[in-house]
Amino acid sequence: MYIKRKLKLTYVTILITSFLLIILLSNLFMAFIEDNSKYSASAKFGKGNFAFFIGLVTENNKILQKVSSEVLKNPDNFLDHKYLLQLEKSSNIKYTGIVTIVNNKIDYSSNIIKGYINEDMLYSFNSNDTDQVRNKIIILWKQDFVTSTKDKGSIYYIIDLENYKKLFKENVIIVAVLILIILTATNGIITYFVSKSIVKPIKELDKGAGEILKGNLDYKLDIDSSDEIGEVADTFEEMRLRLKESLEIQKHYEENRKELIASISHDLKTPITSIKGYIEGIKDGVADTPDKMEKYVNTILTKANYMDSLINDLFLYSKLDLNKEPFKFQKVDMNVYIRDCVEEINFDLDQNKVNLKFNVPDTPTLLNIDVQKVKRAIMNIVENSIKYKTDERLIIEIILRRYSSNVILEIKDNGRGIPKEALPYIFERFYRADTSRETTIGGSGLGLAIAKKIMDEHNGEISVDSEANVGTSIFLSFKE
Ligand SMILES: Nc1ncnc2c1ncn2[C@@H]1O[C@H](COP(=O)(O)OP(=O)(O)O)[C@@H](O)[C@H]1O
Ligand SMILES: [Mg+2]
Structure with a gap:
């Protein structure tokens, strides 16, 4: 992921988390801190922001159902204080209580709200009202009933707001700490991942640069990111x-x-x-x-x-090594060209009493070559045949043949041959197969290296086949 996107995502995540937490906190504060009379309890409690408010609503409904069924079955129960006490206790929610009014007088009142409740507060609450804040209490609902003795009464379900406020004040600290922890954790986790994906590779990059500065060019960066x-x-x-x-x-x-x-x-x-x-x-x-x-x-x-x-x-x-030698290519018939080349060195060969044999095809063999350079390569090879001959009469055979799309020029002698272990190196510069013996025979060890460079420039190849005490063949292979 790209850093820009990562940062955007981080920004949005922190923003959303903060936003949600602020809504939660402000909701809770609104419910308790602001003027109670102005706000309906359900608006603040009923949204379920907090577990115990959800609990309160369910509990509230349970009692409401029980009361409703009791109104139909046996409304006289509402006159029974023991029954009411039990009903009150059946609610698991703290600071809730029941008040009954029979014949316009408070008949029963839960202990917790006894102190600050009066009839006027209750009278102004209509049956179809819900959740009304009255001074220090919230009336959740009211249910009217008529007893068998035709006494008219109402039962109220009430929350003690004072105690809830206290409870909230205690809770708000916990909530604030919780929010702080959540924010810190979210921030921490995000920062960790972002830093891991940004800072770590940068450090690694720095380390890599440091290694190069120290001259260590083998230090491979350990960075695997797509940003x-x-x-x-x-x-x-x-x-x-x-x-x-x-x-x-x-x-x-x-x-x-x-x-x-x-x-x-x-x-x-x-x-x-x-x-x-x-x-x-x-x-x-x-x-x-x-x-x-x-x-x-x-x-x-x-x-x-x-x-x-x-x-x-x-x-x-x-x-040749620095590629500073220009090559001039031209088309020649190799059959004629080889004869010309060898004729030029014929003088040398005559002196050494060489038996020279040619074996070329009857048809012209056209190749695109640099005539001067190839002549040089051939001369170097023939010179070697002369230099490394045995006491026997030297025979040099020059064979030209086509092989698939290649033209192969073989220069074969019956000299002393090259030891097997030396074969891989003879085309390397300054290499001389037998240095102890060859100090008497002059040579730079460059002849075949030059021939190889020339062949490379022709996209061709040079190779050797040799057997000690039998002879040597050097092959120049050109692409047609
Ligand atoms: N025709 C050959 N017969 C025997 N040895 C050869 C022949 N051609 C090359 N060599 C061996 O390969 C080595 C490298 O050849 P070259 O590059 O021409 O160097 P140089 O001739 O200066 O020694 C020679 O020193 C020789 O040992
Ligand atoms: Mg040589």
Whole structure:
């Protein structure tokens, strides 16, 4: 429920409760405090606001019925004071009494009203009147009768107002206390529920904010409400998750950067150290023959080239990682394209005496690719085949095939293969399967990571199948 509605409901409930209690209290006061003669007793008593008034009415009716039946059966009973005393006692209500007038004189009068009753008060009360206030009494009703001896009489049922007033004064304190208790309780209960549904979640929200301030982004808000605070809590929760996510990404980037710096410095240190060594050798005159000098200079060039390619790899990888490398897609026939690619690296392959095999479909295989990037991926893979070959003659097979809606390019070698436990990691940057062996073989561990990034950008996939000492297949899967 919305807070606005909750508050409205609270307001209305308190208003209604107060209103009802005020009506009740004022009714009771009116009956007793105000000028008695002006108000009819029934108007005040008969509405049943109070249990004993209801009781009074029922009791009153019981006696009235009894008297009515007695008038028909045996009116002489009304002359019998013992009978009247009994009749009076049969009423369970306090401060009520009976008065009889026979032949214009008070014949019987209950003790409680004896003191302040006189005939005049009674005479002015007509049979069809009900509930009339007379000074200190209320006459509820009157019933006329004629005895067997033809005596005319009337019987009155009367309330002693003085005593009722006293009773009320005692009761009014109880009522006031009761009203106070009811109001306090209603208010208390409502306040409790409203505060529970408003204050509690706000406190929780405050706690959540405090936790974030402390840097704890794992604290989940415990708020389950559908009001405005619930909406705020939802937004807050989303904010927390986003913040957490962005901090995690930031942390990830930070770690990447550190790792990158560590790897770069490590990988660049080795060739620089040897370049320095060779240059010092030349400086110190160790390369004293033209042959030696050429060897030294060539080594320096090789190392420098290696550093250059390493830096290129790093540069490309970080650009791909940050999505800063633009891709230019164009439609090509893969059959022709692969041959062109491999022709370009043919020079390398020739040097290594590679047996190169092609297996492509007869029909053109059209794909939308970035030709430069895919060439880079293919080159990285072929380079690996060359780097990780065995003593046997290297055979590289390039197979292009369609598989459902994919075009799969397989580059297969008969090299040393990759250990099973290393397979899941070879596409991760800086990962090199056998670091101890591979220190002699240069590499950044970025070749396949770059190929994977390139494939990702093509919505394609890269995968591997390899067996140690048998060979490796790398698959590039493109969507047609
Ligand atoms: N054709 C292959 N034969 C054997 N091992 C391979 C082959 N291709 C990749 N690997 C393994 O996967 C690792 C990761 O390859 P790559 O990302 O190109 O890094 P790098 O070649 O710089 O080491 C290599 O270090 C190597 O251990
Ligand atoms: Mg490589």
